[in-house]
Amino acid sequence: xxxxAHQDAARRASRRLIWVMVLAVLAVxxxxxxxxxxxxxxxxxxxxxxxxxxxxxxxxxxxxxxxxTLGTVVVILGGGLISWIGLRGGxxxxxxxxxxxxxxxxxxxxxxxxxxxxxxxxxxxxGVPCPPVYVxxxxxxxxxxAGFRPxxxxxxxxxxxxxxxxxxxxxxxxxxxxxxLNGDMRLNMRLIAAVAGLLTVAGIGRVVLRSAMYxxxxxxxxxxxPLPLILFGAALFGIGIAGWFIGRxxxxxxxxxxxxxxxxxxxxxTRNPAGIAGALKRIAGGGSxxxxxxxxxxxxxxxxxxxxxxxxxxxxxxxxxxxxxxxLGGATVPAGTTAVQPAVQGRVDAMGFAGPxxxxxxxxxxxxxxxxxxxxxxxxxxxxxxxxxxxAREPVTARALCLLPLLHSDxxxxxxxxxxxxxxxxxxxxxxxxxxxxxxxxxxxxxxWPLIQLACPALAALSPQQRKAQLALAETLAAEDGVVxxxxxxVLRVLRRLLGERRPKVQRCRLRDGHGEAAVILGxxxxxxxxxxxxxxxxxxxxxxxxxxxxxxxSRPLASVCxxxxxxxxxxxxxxxAAGLRALIDACAHAAGADxxxxxxxxxxxxxxxxxxxxxxxxxxx
Amino acid sequence: MTPGIIAxxxxxxxxxxxxxxxxxxxxxxxxxxxxxxxAFAQIDVQLKRRFDLIPNLVETAKGYLAHERGTLEAVxxxxxxxxxxxxxxxxxxxxxxxxxxxxxxxxxxxxGLGKFFALAEAYPQLKADQNMRQLTEELTxxxxxxxxxRQAYNDTVMVYNTAREVFPxxxxxxxxxxxxxxxxxxxxxxxxxxxxxxxx
Numbered sequence: 001x002x003x004x005a006h007q008d009a010a011r012r013a014s015r016r017l018i019w020v021m022v023l024a025v026l027a028v029x030x031x032x033x034x035x036x037x038x039x040x041x042x043x044x045x046x047x048x049x050x051x052x053x054x055x056x057x058x059x060x061x062x063x064x065x066x067x068x069t070l071g072t073v074v075v076i077l078g079g080g081l082i083s084w085i086g087l088r089g090g091x092x093x094x095x096x097x098x099x100x101x102x103x104x105x106x107x108x109x110x111x112x113x114x115x116x117x118x119x120x121x122x123x124x125x126x127g128v129p130c131p132p133v134y135v136x137x138x139x140x141x142x143x144x145x146a147g148f149r150p151x152x153x154x155x156x157x158x159x160x161x162x163x164x165x166x167x168x169x170x171x172x173x174x175x176x177x178x179x180x181l182n183g184d185m186r187l188n189m190r191l192i193a194a195v196a197g198l199l200t201v202a203g204i205g206r207v208v209l210r211s212a213m214y215x216x217x218x219x220x221x222x223x224x225x226p227l228p229l230i231l232f233g234a235a236l237f238g239i240g241i242a243g244w245f246i247g248r249x250x251x252x253x254x255x256x257x258x259x260x261x262x263x264x265x266x267x268x269x270t271r272n273p274a275g276i277a278g279a280l281k282r283i284a285g286g287g288s289x290x291x292x293x294x295x296x297x298x299x300x301x302x303x304x305x306x307x308x309x310x311x312x313x314x315x316x317x318x319x320x321x322x323x324x325x326x327x328l329g330g331a332t333v334p335a336g337t338t339a340v341q342p343a344v345q346g347r348v349d350a351m352g353f354a355g356p357x358x359x360x361x362x363x364x365x366x367x368x369x370x371x372x373x374x375x376x377x378x379x380x381x382x383x384x385x386x387x388x389x390x391x392a393r394e395p396v397t398a399r400a401l402c403l404l405p406l407l408h409s410d411x412x413x414x415x416x417x418x419x420x421x422x423x424x425x426x427x428x429x430x431x432x433x434x435x436x437x438x439x440x441x442x443x444x445x446x447x448x449w450p451l452i453q454l455a456c457p458a459l460a461a462l463s464p465q466q467r468k469a470q471l472a473l474a475e476t477l478a479a480e481d482g483v484v485x486x487x488x489x490x491v492l493r494v495l496r497r498l499l500g501e502r503r504p505k506v507q508r509c510r511l512r513d514g515h516g517e518a519a520v521i522l523g524x525x526x527x528x529x530x531x532x533x534x535x536x537x538x539x540x541x542x543x544x545x546x547x548x549x550x551x552x553x554x555s556r557p558l559a560s561v562c563x564x565x566x567x568x569x570x571x572x573x574x575x576x577x578a579a580g581l582r583a584l585i586d587a588c589a590h591a592a593g594a595d596x597x598x599x600x601x602x603x604x605x606x607x608x609x610x611x612x613x614x615x616x617x618x619x620x621x622x
Numbered sequence: 623m624t625p626g627i628i629a630x631x632x633x634x635x636x637x638x639x640x641x642x643x644x645x646x647x648x649x650x651x652x653x654x655x656x657x658x659x660x661a662f663a664q665i666d667v668q669l670k671r672r673f674d675l676i677p678n679l680v681e682t683a684k685g686y687l688a689h690e691r692g693t694l695e696a697v698x699x700x701x702x703x704x705x706x707x708x709x710x711x712x713x714x715x716x717x718x719x720x721x722x723x724x725x726x727x728x729x730x731x732x733x734g735l736g737k738f739f740a741l742a743e744a745y746p747q748l749k750a751d752q753n754m755r756q757l758t759e760e761l762t763x764x765x766x767x768x769x770x771x772r773q774a775y776n777d778t779v780m781v782y783n784t785a786r787e788v789f790p791x792x793x794x795x796x797x798x799x800x801x802x803x804x805x806x807x808x809x810x811x812x813x814x815x816x817x818x819x820x821x822x
Contacts, residue, residue: 063628064627064628064631067628067631067632068631071631071632071634071635074635074639075635075638075639075642078638078639078642078643079642082642082643082645082646083646085646086646086649086650086653089653093653096652096653096654096656096657096660097649097652097653097656099652099656100656101656101659101660101663102660102663104663104664104667106664106666106667106668106670106671107663107666107667107670107712197642200642200645201638201642204638204641204642293652294649394664394667394767395664395770395771395774396668396766396767396770396771397767427763427766461660461661461664461774462774463661463773463774463775463777463778464777464781465777466770466773466774466777
């Protein structure tokens with residue numbers, strides 16, 4: 001199943017979730033009504049003088065049932081809405097709500113630095129922005145990935161996990177990355193809000209019922225006082241118990257099967273089943289509980305059971321450990337491939353950069369990683385100039401680094417741009433000039449995108465005011481630059497998103513309705529792929545032929561400047577369905593590689609464009 | 623009987639919603655508190671860098687400032703106090719007292735460094751020393767980084783403090799002991815301008 005099929009499956013699962021929630025609400029409403037009726041049945045035994053001559057049941061029960069139903073629905077939806085609002089901050093907010101402390105290169109111990117290296121290697125290899133890493137102070141072994149999309153993702157681990165050997169850490173991180181890369185993060189977040197209304201009431205109900213029992217039992221003098229409380233407690237009991245069971249069941253149903261898939265993906269990425277199996281075996285011995293208060297709400301985000309009291313069977317959010325280990329034991333490693341080496345031997349020797357690459361394979365690689373790519377990721381981290389890597393990892397210097405792609409190659413124009421920065425922030429311009437020589441020395445644009453990827457956690461750590469200032473500066477520089485290449489344009493869009501600009505909501509659309517936009521994108525890629533007009537035409541035609549759009553291609557749009565039109569086209573095409581997206585990425589690959597092969601430079605361009613369309617393409621292969 | 627029960631139901635729903643809202647506010651405050659704690663860690667990273675530079679600085683200057691032991695030792699003392707104050711604050715940035723302790727120690731260190739550099743002005747050989755120039759260059763750069771991290775931390779603290787002071791969230795904040803966070807402010811006027819280290 002490739003990335004696009006995964007996306008389809010996630011969308012279908014989201015739709016299913018809505019139906020399941022409707023049924024869940026109905027079930028809970030029924031439970032609450034039954035609880036009330038039971039309370040009425042019991043009422044005469046507890047407070048005989050309260051009920052009039054009509055007997056235990058009120059004359060007309062239907063209005064009450066109606067109000068109970070309305071009330072229950074309001075409570076469940078209200079709880080979900082409140083939870084949804086709390087999720088607005090994305091993955092980082094979830095990590096912070098669990099009490100996570102961010103792991104920073106500047107103050108991490110050896111285990112922490114190793115963890116950061118593992119995460120960074122995989123980010124470069126898989127083509128997604130590097131997520132910030134948080135640690136939870138728990139001895140149990142666990143990890144999670146939260147967020148709506150790769151750009152706002154965050155990864156968290158327990159301190160217990162950090163102590164594991166490198167290949168086991170990598171196995172677990174690969175499992176978490178597969179959630180990021182498979183496109184089911186949005187579903188996971190929706191699940192949090194969906195079950196919030198159901199689960200929260202359970203806790204409240206327990207507390208109230210307990211106090212109602214104590215006060216109701218001992219207080220027989222005041223007329224009527226215990227009954228409302230008992231009824232209330234019964235309602236909470238109904239919503240609580242029913243809601244709890246149904247909520248946990250929903251969590252479990254939507255997450256359990258995908259955990260097997262994520263395990264399998266982790267093996268696919270690292271070709272090292274022993275890594276992730278080793279971590280699971282240790283969990284079997286030592287536990288994976290997370291003590292944070294709201295771990296229960298987000299239990300399905302974790303690698304293994306996070307709730308301290310393990311639930312079995314239908315309510316377990318994760319498959320049984322033994323079964324996961326058993327499936328990994330049988331995982332086949334294709335002959336001739338080697339596992340990623342553990343870091344005892346340090347990183348692998350630097351390899352040469354990617355050579356030409358079969359064009360048709362590109363689409364198949366979306367949303368996945370191979371051990372070769374992981375090796376390249378690690379090698380790249382080693383080869384990048386240390387001054388730039390160090391700059392990328394801290395917020396104050398990452399600001400300077402992320403402005404460098406916007407500088408003009410012409411020295412006079414560049415000087416003018418630096419002057420603009422100096423007027424606003426002298427230190428920043430000095431820092432940019434300090435980093436500039438190393439930046440210019442990077443071979444042929446190949447390694448610039450990885451540096452931006454590495455800078456993502458640092459940029460995410462800026463305060464909102466700082467982000468706004470940075471965004472304004474980036475916009476000013478970009479405007480001054482004049483000619484903007486497609487690569488710069490995409491980098492600018494990425495920066496905008498990282499610095500908090502709100503994207504317009506993605507509208508679903510079909511490829512046949514958007515062939516104007518597809519033409520704009522293909523035209524832009526064709527222009528980058530070749531130098532003369534004839535070859536650009538060929539590239540464009542090659543790309544267009546891969547689209548399932550009947551009729552001849554519209555004439556190639558000529559854009560001397562990447563402008564709002566391309567931005568609008570990318571925004572619209574990001575809403576394509578899975579089949580359309582696959583076709584478009586394939587078309588882009590063929591346009592970029594019309595001469596039969598894709599050079600690393602073109603592959604990186606594809607990475608950027610695909611990222612804008614919401615498709616993570618791995619780093620160019622060897 | 624019936625209207626009474628309906629009234630009960632409505633009251634019950636309202637109570638439940640209020641409790642759920644309170645849980646939401648609680649989670650929000652937990653999130654914002656952890657956010658400023660993480661922002662503090664960024665200050666800590668830069669402060670560590672600054673603390674690591676100072677012993678080198680003092681060692682380099684020892685040869686030239688043989689008769690100025692007092693000033694040098696004062697700098698080292700201030701640096702060591704600041705290191706322990708910073709460790710205490712980093713352990714729990716929500717402890718306002720610890721942060722204030724760090725601010726005081728930081729200010730003392732800056733004062734000590736100010737005296738040191740004022741003294742160094744009178745020693746041209748020290749000013750010409752290559753190592754010295756490099757270290758003071760790095761120190762100035764680090765001061766800027768500390769200032770930047772401080773600004774981010776203060777921004778985040780403001781968001782948290784505002785969130786916990788607003789009615790009705792303040793009720794939950796006080797009930798669940800979410801104390802006000804301490805802004806990291808510069809205390810002495812001398813530090814408002816970066817130390818003037820012009821060795822040209």
